Amino acid sequence: MYPPTQRKPPLGGAGAPADPSLSPTLSSAVDLETDEHPVRAPVILLPLQQEDEAEPRYKWATKLTATEAAGPNARLRVRTRLTVARWPGNIDAASRVADKLVDNAFRHAKPFGSGQGWIELRLTLEPKTDAVLIEVDDPLPEFADFEAATTAEPEGSPPGLWWVRHYQGTLSWDVRKDDVDTVVGKTVRALIPITEGEAA
Template identity: 40%
Template structure:
């Protein structure tokens, strides 16, 4: 059964190569203070429904961090679409989880420094949870997507 908010399944480049998507779900969140909390709630629910065998609590925190960062650091524009972030969860047939958050801002200043953060929060925490981080411009160049990939198994040290 396909989730109600799912977009068409697309292959995801996984850590082990290209693997077809077995399960996916997405939804938008408004730029509101509670967006990260809602993202965590929905992520926990979906990962339970998908029966993902990885660190679901870590992945739930990761989704909240990415959505929270998008809301905190993006400057929403005048249209309703500019005031939303999209969260997408995809699990490949290789059991890798991809967490993507799209926001309307096409830049990511200090991306290389953020995960090494001296304040030890946000993306630094996400890396400690086992997430491999990347970001890219959206195909329409209107925004960006920040991606965290997580695999089942022990979290790397």
């Protein structure tokens, strides 16, 4: 036992030089303080995805042959697609609206392509509300008497676009442009919401 006033001599006897191998912790600490790591990786911070940039949980698009059967065909396909997507809203209402929009494009606009041609139909489930957006494209860039078609009260059998308002939906339209900003037609949109009872 060494007295408190004396220090224990290093191994190998008094005055012997210290062996660096006996102090790996000290040696490592010195290396970290004096040397830099040879590889440096930049840290890149990515912004969080904004809520309004969220992707819709379901999207679908098709082309329908422009015939008398285009509307009923759209109705059948939309019913099937919304069932597959497990949409909690009124599938019968949404499929009927799709039928009316496609039939309206067939009767009052003109189809894409030559000959019989086609009409384009798209479905999107909105990411925030889960409302279904139904879009129909045709090559005619005008929509004559749009206000009258969407606000007039029906006399007798209701016109096709009346059904959008009947199901508490919103109807709108805009010109359609290609990649070089040339007007190539129009898009008619119907947004059908999920009512409070359906959401429950």
